Amino acid sequence: MTLRTEPHYVLGIDIGGTKLAVGIVSPEGRLVSEVRTPTLVREGPDRVIRQLLDLCDGALVQSGLLRSQVVAAGVGCGGPLDPITGVVMEPPNLPGWVDVPLVARLSDRLQIPVSLDNDANAAALGEHRFGAGRGIANMIYLTISTGVGGGVITDGRLYQGENGNAGEIGHMGVVLGGRTCGCGGQGCLEAYASGTSIAGRVREAIAGGRTSMMPELAGSLEQITAETVLAALRAGDALAREIWEETLDLLGMGVANVISIFNPRRVVLGGGITNFGDLLFPPLRERALRRVMAPLAAVVDIVPAELGSTVGILGAAAVALAAREASELVNVVYK
């Protein structure tokens, strides 16, 4: 079984509600060029797609490569979306995008194969190919920022499930009848462990009468963020400690659950929460691993993501590379 070996590059297209980023990436994960711009999100999908095509042109010019050397494009975008049909359904961070056939629109203009996946799956593929999951067959990726997203690599490939929506680890229930989540459910992991939820729980406790240095640290109750909680934790604030301990307990249970279910070799944690550093990883490992059975605990580690701010572009590029390899594998086996 052989794959092509001539030099080829891919476009990585990262669509966010506040910024767009496009880069040209080598198969080894070298970022050859990179361009970014704020998303003109109020102007709707047609305008944003024009922005993306301009960024693709800009990235190509900046790279110094020939157009023929760029053989595919991958897109990471907020879900829900359908990776099979290439349609973006109605992401909360892109108001007005309803059933947008993004892959068709982009491939018509770019004249190369375009593949789409949600941003958490793209990031999982990126960390697996270029970052903390290199060489790992069974890996769980969890990103914790304003929300909690997940992606699952099984036997070296992204597991997509029946219609491309697998890996919704953030919406695993961890507290029966608990806090209401953005998804409408109650007691989801995201409703406790996301940066937004951590700050929200602190604000609720203070509004309920608890004392804390955090309003002063942040400037006001409303301005408290997860970063405020981190600063207060370091300064010994009791409420920050209490909320953070509860976060660790629930996140530990959530991580233990995915370990018990998937028996992975590695859990990779990304997103803003990793700024908590040693306040996060050692206690999380302890809480998660004491919950799982010995043969499962023996083979797994829990590590920080490695790609940092490049994960959006590199993840989108990994979507393109994975699609390209899958199609070549099909050609080899069935031709």
Next chain:
Amino acid sequence: MTLRTEPHYVLGIDIGGTKLAVGIVSPEGRLVSEVRTPTLVREGPDRVIRQLLDLCDGALVQSGLLRSQVVAAGVGCGGPLDPITGVVMEPPNLPGWVDVPLVARLSDRLQIPVSLDNDANAAALGEHRFGAGRGIANMIYLTISTGVGGGVITDGRLYQGENGNAGEIGHMGVVLGGRTCGCGGQGCLEAYASGTSIAGRVREAIAGGRTSMMPELAGSLEQITAETVLAALRAGDALAREIWEETLDLLGMGVANVISIFNPRRVVLGGGITNFGDLLFPPLRERALRRVMAPLAAVVDIVPAELGSTVGILGAAAVALAAREASELVNVVYK
């Protein structure tokens, strides 16, 4: 790609702590012969392995087949065990079995390839091949009896994880700091939803002063089982209703969690709990599906297992058939 088509049969070997069952099964799942005997569990692994070999001989004689027509054997056994090395590690239901090289012992004597998996994975393979999961690519199997076991079929194959221990859905945490589970963890699904746990919670409530018809129904407090709870539920007992509602809530959350993570086409529920019938399935579907996001809920159903008491032998046979096909696939691709 072609697989062999000449007639061949497999042995299905089901090892339980109270009984042993062996059958000869056709590739289509027809049970050609079946023999059972109580497990001489106190006499240790050597004696039980002799019992198994005698049962294999008995099943062969009863089938009327030639020995050469039986080409492989599959074994389902309580875990933990290692399906790759074929070693049974230390199952709680088989005291004295410590690191028993069961596959080597059986294949030495039977002179055919032998494959091993834990009983929940074997049952998942059996339901997938012959029962409620036929033709389904992405399926979750959950068996709820004295314990809660699980098996995961992804893209048509059993997902085993890094060292064969994936699918421990019963040990998913659902209540932080909750009831202690047999695994040593706290708040596992098994500690609430297993038949043993349902009866245990009832006994604890009555011991704590709650009134109920259940001690009288069962004969005494100690004799209350899940079947007592079912009878009391039908008779309108308030405590039985309360404990059952809590069970449905937590089981609904657990099932929703595996749907959010795996995006399966079907969840198959087996084991003694399915005796609850319409008291189980409609309210469980309602609770589970209202928790998961629309694109996930749209493609999944939650159905009872179909194989009943034959699941042990047919599941073990499915382990043998899956291993046989995997080895033939490898031969086709790499020869």
